Amino acid sequence: MIEWFDDLELGMRFKGGEVAVTKEDIKRFAAEFDPQPMHLDEAAAENTAFKGLAASGWHTAAMAMALVVKIRPFGPHPLIGLGVDELRWMMPVRTGDVLHVEGEVVELTPSRTKPQGIAKVKWTAYN
Amino acid sequence: MIEWFDDLELGMRFKGGEVAVTKEDIKRFAAEFDPQPMHLDEAAAENTAFKGLAASGWHTAAMAMALVVKIRPFGPHPLIGLGVDELRWMMPVRTGDVLHVEGEVVELTPSRTKPQGIAKVKWTAYN
Numbered sequence: 001m002i003e004w005f006d007d008l009e010l011g012m013r014f015k016g017g018e019v020a021v022t023k024e025d026i027k028r029f030a031a032e033f034d035p036q037p038m039h040l041d042e043a044a045a046e047n048t049a050f051k052g053l054a055a056s057g058w059h060t061a062a063m064a065m066a067l068v069v070k071i072r073p074f075g076p077h078p079l080i081g082l083g084v085d086e087l088r089w090m091m092p093v094r095t096g097d098v099l100h101v102e103g104e105v106v107e108l109t110p111s112r113t114k115p116q117g118i119a120k121v122k123w124t125a126y127n
Numbered sequence: 128m129i130e131w132f133d134d135l136e137l138g139m140r141f142k143g144g145e146v147a148v149t150k151e152d153i154k155r156f157a158a159e160f161d162p163q164p165m166h167l168d169e170a171a172a173e174n175t176a177f178k179g180l181a182a183s184g185w186h187t188a189a190m191a192m193a194l195v196v197k198i199r200p201f202g203p204h205p206l207i208g209l210g211v212d213e214l215r216w217m218m219p220v221r222t223g224d225v226l227h228v229e230g231e232v233v234e235l236t237p238s239r240t241k242p243q244g245i246a247k248v249k250w251t252a253y254n
Binding site: 059 | 156159160161162163164165175176183184185186188189190192193196205206207208209210211212213214215216
C-alpha cells in the first residue's frame with residue numbers, strides 16, 4: 001500500500017482491469033466527442049481505414065483512466081495528471097474487446113520542500 | 128479548403144470553437160471515466176488541490192477533440208490520430224468556462240509511396 005511518495009520505487013508495477021467495450025459505448029462517446037464515421041456507425045466504418053467500428057482514441061484513453069483510478073496506484077492520494085508524453089494508439093479498440101492496464105514507475109522527482117513529488121508512470125492498455 | 132496532403136503547409140493555422148463547460152458534463156464524464164472527488168462533487172472538490180470542481184483532464188482533451196473535428200482541418204479526410212506528444216494540462220477547466228481550440232501545423236511527413244502523409248499539429252485549448 002502506497003501512503004507516501006517515498007513508498008514509490010522505480011520499476012514498481014501496477015496492473016488492473018478489466019472493462020469490456022460495447023458498441024453502444026463506442027458510439028455514445030463518439031457522438032459527443034469524436035463524431036467521425038469510423039466511430040459512429042458499423043456500415044460507414046467498413047469503408048474507412050479501420051474496416052469496421054473502432055473506439056475513438058480519446059475514448060480508449062478515458063477507459064484506461066477509469067481502470068487506473070480503480071488501481072489507486074498512489075493509495076489514498078488523488079491522481080492529478082500534469083500531462084502525458086508519447087501517447088500512442090497502437091491498435092484499434094473494437095466492440096467486444098476487454099481492456100486492462102499495466103503501469104510501471106519510470107521516473108520519480110521528489111519535491112524540494114514538501115514530502116511529495118512527481119511520479120512518471122508508463123501506462124499501457126491492452127486488448 | 129484542404130483536399131490533399133500537399134495543400135497543408137508548415138505554420139498553417141486553424142481555429143475553432145466554442146463549447147461551454149457545464150457542471151453536469153464535468154460530473155457525468157468523471158463518474159464514468161475519472162471518479163475522483165475534484166471532478167465529481169463541488170463540496171468535496173473544495174477540499175482538494177483544485178479548490179473547486181474541475182473537469183477531468185481527459186474530459187478536457189475530449190472536448191477539445193470535438194472542436195477539432197468540427198474544424199475539419201483536413202477537409203473531407205478523417206482525423207486519424209497516431210498519438211500525442213507533450214500533452215499538458217496547464218489550468219483547471221471549470222464550470223462556465225468556454226473553450227476554443229487553436230492549431231498550428233508543425234511537421235509534415237509525406238508518404239514515400241502514396242499521395243498522403245502525416246501531419247503533426249500543435250493544438251491548444253483555451254478557456
